[in-house]
Amino acid sequence: MSTSGRASARRRGQASATGSRAFASEGRVTIRDVARLAQVSPSTVSRAMAGNPRISEATRARVLEAMERLGYRPNAIARSLVTRTSRTLGIVLYRPADEAFAHPFFAEALRGVASVAQANGYSLLVTTAETYEMEAQQCLAMLEERRADGAVLLASRSSDPLVASLLQRQHPFVVLGRVPDRRSVYWVNNDNFQAAAMVVLHLLQLGHRELAVVGGRPELVVTQDRLEGVTSTLQEAGLGLAPERIALGDFTWEHGYRETSRLLAQGRPPTAIVAMDDVLAAGVIRAARERGLEIPRDLSVVGFNDDPMAQLLTPPLTTVRIPARELGEAAARQLIDRLDGRIPPVRHVVLPVELVVRGTTGPPPARGVS
């Protein structure tokens, strides 16, 4: 055994004679090469890297220099195998076939996650999935195959089977969005009920009484919360929201466009439309304009998210700013805290939102006798 060890050492170590770095075309430099050059044992090298205090400054310096000279990088895979952690966060991007592009909200949230992860020495393992079933399956696979130590879920739906599996198998995870009926789940969210209430209040204050809602996927908690915020607030004002004034579907501008055309064709069209997303709102505005309506004179429109595009629409969109990036950051922080053995101060984080009043809301048109 020692013989073969020597032999391979000779094979690999040639570069050290020239003083240049050892970039063998195959076979990278390992901890043993460093140990040999520094005249210590591999464990000492390991300790030197880990900053282990029970090691002399002289040795540490020698090891560090050897590492430097050889251009050594510890093999993360080998390290993971023994430490049993990958220092990696799993995240799956769910992309239903009907959503043509990466939604800005998720892109921002992802950046938030990524930056906090990076700051704490974690990497991000990202997958995409076409269907929800695949999302769930892939997320589980990442975790059970030990490629990720924990997961952040980018949305939550009511009675989510993935959440159940994760919980049962005791995998650390954090949800971006509220998870109802499961107090033990860590999540990070904005108060969507409250956000929707703000929007409705704003419209009521302007004098609107005839509202309609255009929303996203009905199975998502975010959709449900926003819808409830709208209906509850209307109810408190003694107003209702007829079912034909509620148009859920998906988060595409096409859906906003389509449903608005329908809503405006009704005998008694709404004077204001709450779109549960800026992208939807863009579709709403477009449909309204094509029917010859001027915004906000003939129709008020509100969105959600404050995507970068919101202020670039004409007129600039009144919307609710959702701190996507901060949500992602908070989620990553929660998860990493747990993975690193710290207990997060709270299980549920709620970030504040802000109504951004711009150019798409105004008083309702004076209505003639119908």
Next chain:
Amino acid sequence: MSTSGRASARRRGQASATGSRAFASEGRVTIRDVARLAQVSPSTVSRAMAGNPRISEATRARVLEAMERLGYRPNAIARSLVTRTSRTLGIVLYRPADEAFAHPFFAEALRGVASVAQANGYSLLVTTAETYEMEAQQCLAMLEERRADGAVLLASRSSDPLVASLLQRQHPFVVLGRVPDRRSVYWVNNDNFQAAAMVVLHLLQLGHRELAVVGGRPELVVTQDRLEGVTSTLQEAGLGLAPERIALGDFTWEHGYRETSRLLAQGRPPTAIVAMDDVLAAGVIRAARERGLEIPRDLSVVGFNDDPMAQLLTPPLTTVRIPARELGEAAARQLIDRLDGRIPPVRHVVLPVELVVRGTTGPPPARGVS
């Protein structure tokens, strides 16, 4: 040894008595557990999983069933260590501090990469970096620490030191964008020179003679190619482009806004502005409108990319469709081909673009004597 084996089997295997899966709170089920249950050796289990042909159907079935019953998942880390491949693609998202949000182009490209990766059994390791130096450093780290088998670079700049390092260290990688002066580098791109030429031709045809360009980061090859496409085409038409009509900077709408204000304040303002990106174009439009100009009557504007927002602007933006997603897919395909030992048919892939004429371009205003 067999004794201790039995003991641990008993400790862990209790669930098998009940017929339910074995999810010990600590210590997952390994290949040895499966082997024991199937009454074979670990190597046989390994072969059964790998679809090794020299194994009887009966044994394979027995192994598969044991895997099923135990809910076994092979540990990807352990596998990586021995196979010396992680089946992971590295990708680093570069986010300069001044770019406020994830650019839609990159989001789409990323999705393309992710979906092809996923289809081929690869995962994606994603990092973010604030500076270019960090991007380079992190990319190298991923590769040398063996966490990724190859990398896809999301942009290329002229004389890119990262490209040089990657090449020297023989790491497989593919660049999204053209890499000048290095024929050996694999890259995937659209013809930006040609795209810009199309735009200029369109404007010339409409009668414009006074163009200006608002562009992104000057160190990026994409910026350089588009700029050259503009100037060359103008030159062929016997026209020039004065330096004060060229405003490079970054890919934010604020930059488009700012530079347009400046351009329009000049003694002899342009009648058409070529923005090298839809986001820039949005800023251009906004600035123009604030100065009381109507588009396209007083000023024509063209963008690049055909982001989803392009058609939602008012008026809908004339732009060049860049197949971001397809570029990402092609890049992933190139890289994976190489990693899997197939030789990609070509080293450089060029995807076609398409001019999408919408509402922001028209004939120039009749100019009075100055």
Next chain:
DNA sequence: CTGTTAGCGCATTCAG
């Protein structure tokens, strides 16, 4: 303070 010994969980020789 440091070296030796043992694995982490798997794939892969090499023998049957």
Next chain:
DNA sequence: CTGAATGCGCTAACAG
């Protein structure tokens, strides 16, 4: 067709 032995590169007891 299958099992036993070996090692991927590293960390973590356990001994000095």
